[in-house]
Amino acid sequence: MKKNTTKAELVSHAAQQAGISKTSAEKILNALVGGIEGAISTGRTVTLVGFGSFSVGVRQARNGRNPQTKVEMKIPASKVPRFKAGKSLKEAVK
DSSP states (O other), rough: OOOOOOOOHHHHHHHHTTTTOOHHHHHHHHHHHHHHHHHHHHHHHHEEETEEEEEEEOOOOOEOOOOTTTTTTEEEEHHHHHHHHHOOHHHHOO
């Protein structure tokens, strides 16, 4: 079974690759994530060429069923974050 990569591991890797402290790398990662969240929360798309694009998608309202009670219910429309992998990322996964 594969192990998930944690934020701390990403910070450590970034710090080592960039030759900076882990504190600085964590600040940069937090700023990057915050920038992406801020942009997509206003409906904009963030594109990192080769890596992928972050955007907002819309789920239509639909009928569902409560799995515990089996009672049908109406699920309202909602906005959800979307990610579409870029060409380089797709190639790296192959």
